[in-house]
Amino acid sequence: MGAVRDLALAEDVLQDACLAALQHWPADGIPEQPRAWLLRTARNRAIDHFRRDANFRLKQSELAVLTALQNQAGPDEMDHEIEDDRLRMVFTCCHPALSEPARVALTLRTIGGLTTFEIARAFLVPETTMAQRLVRAKRKIKAAKIPYRVPPPHLWAARLNAVLAVIYLVFNEGYAATSGSEPLRASLCDEAIRLGGILADLVPHDGEVLGLVALMLLHDSRREARMDEAGRLVTLENQDRGRWNSDRIEAGVRALTQAALLGPPGPYQIQAAISAVHARAQNYDATDWAEIVALYDQLLALNPTPVVALNRAVAVSFADGAGAGLAALRGLNEDGAMDQYQPFHAAHADLLRRTGHGAAAADAYRQALAHTNNDAEQEFLRARLEALTRNSQSSN
Amino acid sequence: MQYMLMIYSEDGSGPQPETPEFGEMMQGYGAFTEEVRGNGVMLHGDPLQPVSTATTVRVRDGAVHTTDGPFAETKETLGGFYILECENLDEAIAYAGKIPGAKHGSIEVRPIMVFE
Numbered sequence: 001m002g003a004v005r006d007l008a009l010a011e012d013v014l015q016d017a018c019l020a021a022l023q024h025w026p027a028d029g030i031p032e033q034p035r036a037w038l039l040r041t042a043r044n045r046a047i048d049h050f051r052r053d054a055n056f057r058l059k060q061s062e063l064a065v066l067t068a069l070q071n072q073a074g075p076d077e078m079d080h081e082i083e084d085d086r087l088r089m090v091f092t093c094c095h096p097a098l099s100e101p102a103r104v105a106l107t108l109r110t111i112g113g114l115t116t117f118e119i120a121r122a123f124l125v126p127e128t129t130m131a132q133r134l135v136r137a138k139r140k141i142k143a144a145k146i147p148y149r150v151p152p153p154h155l156w157a158a159r160l161n162a163v164l165a166v167i168y169l170v171f172n173e174g175y176a177a178t179s180g181s182e183p184l185r186a187s188l189c190d191e192a193i194r195l196g197g198i199l200a201d202l203v204p205h206d207g208e209v210l211g212l213v214a215l216m217l218l219h220d221s222r223r224e225a226r227m228d229e230a231g232r233l234v235t236l237e238n239q240d241r242g243r244w245n246s247d248r249i250e251a252g253v254r255a256l257t258q259a260a261l262l263g264p265p266g267p268y269q270i271q272a273a274i275s276a277v278h279a280r281a282q283n284y285d286a287t288d289w290a291e292i293v294a295l296y297d298q299l300l301a302l303n304p305t306p307v308v309a310l311n312r313a314v315a316v317s318f319a320d321g322a323g324a325g326l327a328a329l330r331g332l333n334e335d336g337a338m339d340q341y342q343p344f345h346a347a348h349a350d351l352l353r354r355t356g357h358g359a360a361a362a363d364a365y366r367q368a369l370a371h372t373n374n375d376a377e378q379e380f381l382r383a384r385l386e387a388l389t390r391n392s393q394s395s396n
Numbered sequence: 397m398q399y400m401l402m403i404y405s406e407d408g409s410g411p412q413p414e415t416p417e418f419g420e421m422m423q424g425y426g427a428f429t430e431e432v433r434g435n436g437v438m439l440h441g442d443p444l445q446p447v448s449t450a451t452t453v454r455v456r457d458g459a460v461h462t463t464d465g466p467f468a469e470t471k472e473t474l475g476g477f478y479i480l481e482c483e484n485l486d487e488a489i490a491y492a493g494k495i496p497g498a499k500h501g502s503i504e505v506r507p508i509m510v511f512e
Contacts, residue, residue, distance in 0.1 A: 145484045155486065
C-alpha cells in the first residue's frame with residue numbers, strides 16, 4: 001500500500017480488505033497471518049483499482065512496483081510494510097499545511113479508527129461539520145499534493161513535533177475541555193494514549209514520543225481524583241492520592257525511564273518528569289518543589305514561553321514561599337501579554353491570597369472568572385472567591 | 397505539480413527603496429530566481445505593478461463593469477508571483493520560505509489546477 005503513495009487510496013483499499021475479511025473469515029476461518037492477509041488483499045484491491053482507473057497507463061510503474069512487492073514479500077516484511085504505511089499515514093494526517101482541527105480529525109479517523117460520528121461527538125460539533133472537515137482535508141491532501149511519505153531527515157524533527165502536538169491536543173481536549181459541562185471526556189484521553197503507543201512502536205528511537213506517552217499516562221493517573229462527586233475540580237493539593245491510578249503511574253514512570261535512555265530530554269520528557277515528582281510524593285507536603293523548579297528551569301531553557309514561566313513561578317512559590325512566587329509571576333505580565341490568559345489570573349489570585357492581599361486577590365479571581373467558559377473551572381473560581389470574601393468579612 | 401507562489405505584503409512594509417536593506421532584498425530575489433532557474437523548477441515569475449494600478453472587472457447582466465482597485469480592500473496585496481514545478485507541497489513550501497517577501501509579508505502557495 002505504501003507504494004501507492006496516496007492516502008485516500010490506501011485508506012479505501014484497506015477498508016475494502018477489512019470488508020472482505022468480514023465476508024471470508026467467518027466462513028473460511030481466520031488466516032494464520034491476519035495482518036499479512038489484510039495487506040495482500042488490500043494490495044490486490046489496489047491493483048483492481050488501478051485496472052479500473054481511466055489513467056491506467058499513467059499508473060503502470062506503480063502497478064509494476066505493487067506486483068513485484070506482492071510476489072516477493074514474506075509475512076515478516078509485510079508486517080514492516082504495514083508499519084511503514086501507518087507511519088506515512090501519521091505524517092500525512094498531521095501535515096502542518098492542514099488546519100489543526102483537520103489534523104486532529106484525520107488522525108483520529110485514519111490512525112485511531114474512530115467514526116466520524118464519534119469524533120464529532122467528542123469535539124462537540126455536528127456530524128455534518130466533522131464530515132465536511134474530513135472531506136475538505138482529504139481534498140487538500142490530494143489537490144495540493146501533500147506528500148504521502150515519512151519526512152526526510154531535514155524535516156524530521158519539526159514534523160515529528162507536529163505529530164506529537166496533535167496527539168497531545170487530543171489528550172488535552174479530553175483532559176480539560178474548554179467548553180461544555182463534562183470536563184473529562186475520558187475516551188479522548190484513552191484514545192490519545194493509544195495513539196501515543198502506536199507512534200512509540202513506529203518510532204522506537206525517539207525519546208520524545210515515549211516522553212509524551214509518559215506525560216499522558218501520569219496526568220491520566222489522576223483522572224478519578226481530579227473531580228469530586230459533584231463534578232467540581234479538585235486541586236492537586238486536595239486530591240485523594242489513594243484514588244490515583246497506580247497502574248497508570250507505573251506505566252508512565254516505565255515509559256519515562258525508557259525515554260531517558262534515548263538521549264537528552266526534550267520538553268515532553270521534562271514535563272513528564274515534573275508529573276512524576278508529584279506521583280512520587282506520598283502527600284502534598286512531601287512534594288519535592290526544589291526538584292520541580294529545577295525541571296521548570298530546564299523546560300524554560302528549551303521552551304521559553306509565558307505559560308512555562310507561569311508554571312515555574314507557581315512552583316517557586318511552593319519552594320521558596322508565596323512572596324518569591326508573586327515576584328516571579330508579576331515579572332511575567334509587565335507587557336500585558338497574559339491579560340487574556342485565565343490561568344495567569346487564577347495563579348495571581350492564589351498568590352495574592354496566600355500573601356494576605358485579600359481585596360486584590362478577589363479582583364484577580366473576578367478577572368480569572370471572566371476568562372473561562374468551562375463550568376467546572378468557573379465553579380472552582382467562584383468557590384475560592386466566596387471563601388475569600390467570607391474570611392475577610394469574619395475577620396473584619 | 398505546478399504551484400503558484402503568490403507574494404503578498406502590506407504597502408510600505410518591508411525594506412524601502414534607496415535603503416541598504418532594499419538592495420539586500422533585491423539581491424535576495426535575484427538569488428532566489430537564479431536558484432529556481434538553476435534547479436529547473438521555474439516556469440514563470442514576475443513582480444506586479446503596485447495595487448494602485450489595478451482594475452477589477454465584473455460582468456453583470458451581460459454588461460462589463462470596471463472598478464478601480466483590487467477585488468478586496470485588504471492590507472496585504474499581491475505584489476508578484478512565481479510559478480514553479482515541484483515534486484510536492486513540501487518542496488513548494490521550502491521554496492516559498494526562501495522568497496525574501498516571506499520575511500515581512502506572506503506567501504500563498506496554491507496548486508495550479510490541471511485539466512486531464
